[in-house]
Structure formats: structure tokens, C-alpha cells
Amino acid sequence: MSAGRAHESERDAILAALRPVVDGIAATFGPVCELVLHDYRRPERSVVAVAGSVTGRAVGGAMSEIGMRVLARGDAAADELNHVTRTRAGKLLKSSTMPLRDSTGAVFGALCVNVDITAVHQVHTLLGALAGLGDGTAETPVTTFGNDIDSVVDALLDAHRIGPDRPWGGLDRAQRLDLFRSLDEHGVFAVRHAVEQVAGRLGISRASAYSYLSQARTATDPTPAGGPA
Known part of the structure; x- marks a missing residue:
């Protein structure tokens, strides 16, 4: 068996071993907890196992914006723990994303935990108000969780406020490159x-988009001229 096929078999085995873990942890913490197992080898339908229904994910669904950010970091990705975010439906979540690595250290997937802390937050706010401490309200970022990768990509574009109030034609070259660089980093x-x-x-045009992406990547490439490609 070639090294490449051996690594694929190893990754398959790790995912298979984690499937019962997903079910067990979700059952332990009950309906406020959701676990999602991702296989990044197929990012458009990365979800291979789900237990719980906090975000409404399903097997064959897409990764969230958080997962896409981890994917963009490749093998340099680190655990993202206790990240507080809000769904578009208004649920407040505490989420953790832990990259999965094979024996070479290559990231090929992730195990994600989402805990619905909406009720806990409401009680905390109420107790704070009763104690005269104020609500301590801070703006929580909204994350798109869905089974359709197109909706996640659209949400990231929306976050950059590209639309009628800030049309593409109104951006200068530096702003256009910044947009493509940011999308690439995500x-x-x-x-x-x-x-x-x-x-x-x-x-x-698609050709223009590829051109801007190439320029954005070239502008951030740390490799010096004449160095290795």
C-alpha cells in the first residue's frame, strides 16, 4: 500500500473511532449539547457524524465559518475553545473546534462541540440586573451554521458589507485585494x-476573480524573490 493510501486509511479509521464518542458525549450532556464530526477532505459536505440538534446540522452538511477558518490555517490550525457566538436564529452558543491530525501531523478534519447557553445567559443577565450590576451586554458575533456551503460563503461576503451601500465598483484596487485576501484567510x-x-x-467575471485572488496571495507570500517556490 502506498504512503498516500495508508494515510487515507488511517484518517478513515480515526473518523470511524470517533463516531461513537460523538454520540456518547452528546448523550451525557443532553439536549443543550451538539457534537459535529467533520472530514475536511470534502469541505462542501464535511459533516460525517452529528449528535444533538443545537444548530440543525445533518450528515452531508457543510462546515460553518469557524470550520472554514480552521481549514484555511491548514496544518498550523490550533484548537479554538470556548468561542462564544450567536446563530442567525438567535441562539447563544459556546463552541469548541478541535482539529484532527493523522500520524504525520496533517489536519484532515475536526471535532466540534456546540453548547446552547442561551438560557444560562438569560439567567445570568437577570441575576445581574437584580444585583444592580447591569446586564454586561456585549455584541456577540453571528455565525452561520447550515447544511449548505453556499449560505456560509454568502454570509462571509455579507460580513464584508459588499452590497448596494458599498458596491464592488466603489472599491479601489487595495480594497479589492484586501477583500480577496480576507476571504482566502477565512x-x-x-x-x-x-x-x-x-x-x-x-x-x-470568473477570470477577474481568479486574477484578484492570485494577486492577493502573491502580495502576502512571504517567500523572497528567487527563493523556493
């Missing part, structure tokens, strides 16, 4: 057909 272009989707949203 893992958007690891998804198949994402370039076409972004081009469609921006009203530009």
Missing part, C-alpha cells in the same frame, strides 16, 4: 466553485 476558496460564487455576487 477558507472560502478551499470550497469548490467558491470563486464562481464570489464572482457572481460581486458582478465580475
